[in-house]
Every structure is written in C-alpha cells, then in structure tokens.
Amino acid sequence: MDKYIYDESNGLWYELQGDYYIPCLTLTAEEERPIGIWGQRHKRYLKEYKNVTYTTLLISGKLNSYLADINEQSQERFERLIEQMNQSQSITEQLKAENALEWTGRMNSIRACAMEIVNKEIIYA
Known part of the structure; x- marks a missing residue:
C-alpha cells in the first residue's frame, strides 16, 4: 500500500496511518x-x-x-x-x-x- 495517495475528486492528499488513510490537513497561517x-x-x-x-x-x-x-x-x-x-x-x-x-x-x-x-x-x- 502506498504511504500517500491523492484523491482527484476532492483534491486532498491522504497519508496511511495503520490500516486507514487520514487526510493531510493543515490550518491556514493566522x-x-x-x-x-x-x-x-x-x-x-x-x-x-x-x-x-x-x-x-x-x-x-x-x-x-x-x-x-x-x-x-x-x-x-x-x-x-x-x-x-x-x-x-x-x-x-x-x-x-x-x-x-x-x-x-x-x-x-x-x-x-x-x-x-x-x-x-x-x-x-
């Protein structure tokens, strides 16, 4: 399984954490x-x-x-x-x-x- 995958439908990258892919989200700079x-x-x-x-x-x-x-x-x-x-x-x-x-x-x-x-x-x- 790939460590990172890209979902074209929503434009998000996902990272493999155990058995699940978690979205790679960051907060905007405040x-x-x-x-x-x-x-x-x-x-x-x-x-x-x-x-x-x-x-x-x-x-x-x-x-x-x-x-x-x-x-x-x-x-x-x-x-x-x-x-x-x-x-x-x-x-x-x-x-x-x-x-x-x-x-x-x-x-x-x-x-x-x-x-x-x-x-x-x-x-x-």
Missing part, C-alpha cells in the same frame, strides 16, 4: 496578535461553556484574531468606564495629592466595578 488578559478569560469561557463556538473558530483559523479583538474592545470599554466613573464621583489629582489613601480606595472600587461590567457585557456574554 496573524499573531497578543490576546491579553481579557482575551484569555474569554477563551477559557468559550472552552468551558461554548465549546462549539470555540471549536469552529479554532478550525477556521480565526480564534486568535477573534480573541485579540475581544481583548481590544474590553480594554477600551474598561478604560472608558473608569474615566466616566472618575468624572461622576469627582475623583481628581487634587484628591490624590491631599488624601492618597482615600483616592486609592475609591480607585480600587471603581476598577472593581468596571471589571465586573466588562466581564458581564463582553467576556461572559
């Missing part, structure tokens, strides 16, 4: 973009709860770019939320200079709220 923390969280969510979507993106070669886009959207939303909350609660550099401990506590609270909103709206949606 551009490398960093996925960041938000993309990693969404990837973990997809793997655990949306397995079909995760597998489809992986097989199509679009997973990395999809996760990089999610990361960018999430980061932009997170920063915008923090800025809006700072303005609405009148947290300024003057407060930071006068009372650093209070400023730190309020900023940590705002960051936690913004993180919850981004998780609910984008990451775990």
Whole structure:
C-alpha cells in the first residue's frame, strides 16, 4: 500500500496511518496578535461553556484574531468606564495629592466595578 495517495475528486492528499488513510490537513497561517488578559478569560469561557463556538473558530483559523479583538474592545470599554466613573464621583489629582489613601480606595472600587461590567457585557456574554 502506498504511504500517500491523492484523491482527484476532492483534491486532498491522504497519508496511511495503520490500516486507514487520514487526510493531510493543515490550518491556514493566522496573524499573531497578543490576546491579553481579557482575551484569555474569554477563551477559557468559550472552552468551558461554548465549546462549539470555540471549536469552529479554532478550525477556521480565526480564534486568535477573534480573541485579540475581544481583548481590544474590553480594554477600551474598561478604560472608558473608569474615566466616566472618575468624572461622576469627582475623583481628581487634587484628591490624590491631599488624601492618597482615600483616592486609592475609591480607585480600587471603581476598577472593581468596571471589571465586573466588562466581564458581564463582553467576556461572559
């Protein structure tokens, strides 16, 4: 039996593995973009709860770019939320200079709220 055969009807090469011919398939090259923390969280969510979507993106070669886009959207939303909350609660550099401990506590609270909103709206949606 030949190690490799070519099927003209579908244009695929097959490799002999034991008693069976397995198609020689390769994924298309995907551009490398960093996925960041938000993309990693969404990837973990997809793997655990949306397995079909995760597998489809992986097989199509679009997973990395999809996760990089999610990361960018999430980061932009997170920063915008923090800025809006700072303005609405009148947290300024003057407060930071006068009372650093209070400023730190309020900023940590705002960051936690913004993180919850981004998780609910984008990451775990």
